[in-house]
Amino acid sequence: MIWKTKTDQSQFKKLTYPHMKLLYNVALKYTGNVFDAEDIVQETFMMAFHKFSQLKDPAKCKPWLLRILRNNFLKTCQKDNVRQQLQKSDYIAFLKSETQRNGADTLLEEAVDTRTVNNAIDQLPVKYKEILILYYMDDMLYKDIASTLDIPIGTVMSRLNRAKEALKIKLLKQLKNSGKTIPHINSTPEHT
Numbered sequence: 001m002i003w004k005t006k007t008d009q010s011q012f013k014k015l016t017y018p019h020m021k022l023l024y025n026v027a028l029k030y031t032g033n034v035f036d037a038e039d040i041v042q043e044t045f046m047m048a049f050h051k052f053s054q055l056k057d058p059a060k061c062k063p064w065l066l067r068i069l070r071n072n073f074l075k076t077c078q079k080d081n082v083r084q085q086l087q088k089s090d091y092i093a094f095l096k097s098e099t100q101r102n103g104a105d106t107l108l109e110e111a112v113d114t115r116t117v118n119n120a121i122d123q124l125p126v127k128y129k130e131i132l133i134l135y136y137m138d139d140m141l142y143k144d145i146a147s148t149l150d151i152p153i154g155t156v157m158s159r160l161n162r163a164k165e166a167l168k169i170k171l172l173k174q175l176k177n178s179g180k181t182i183p184h185i186n187s188t189p190e191h192t
Helices: 006-031 034-050 058-080 090-101 104-110 114-122 126-137 142-149 153-177
Strands: none
Touching: 006 034, 006 058, 006 126, 034 058, 058 126, 058 142, 114 126, 114 153, 126 142, 126 153, 142 153
């Protein structure tokens, strides 16, 4: 690869390389495998270098890189015609009604098995998966997520809520399919 100038190369490395591990982890969550994650990160860094002059505020390098990564992933999904949707069934409708009584946070606290949670997250549509990843795994604030995904803060909040509810549905379904009992949580305290 031919570098434009020494200054560009050193400035690019200084600003972008500290975020490489984060980009890889996010790409790994998006794709679900090491090879595709590496490819998307490589494409992201190539594109970021070529468009480095467009980065006006060095403090916004991380959201800028995450936006490029997301766009690369979405292009890959479109090429592969990958579409993820929640399945429609009577059981899902039942779980949705249960979601109103029990908060998604309660189910997440009870889901001890990390693989179960990761599998459920991987089955979510991209727009929900990326919100969960950025909010919980990268501890990003709503405004930072909004900037990264180039969407309004209100959309971030509603997608996060929908993502948690969809995750709860997936986890409940996985628990039921595994033969484990689904904990019932009373919304009103019992009197003795």
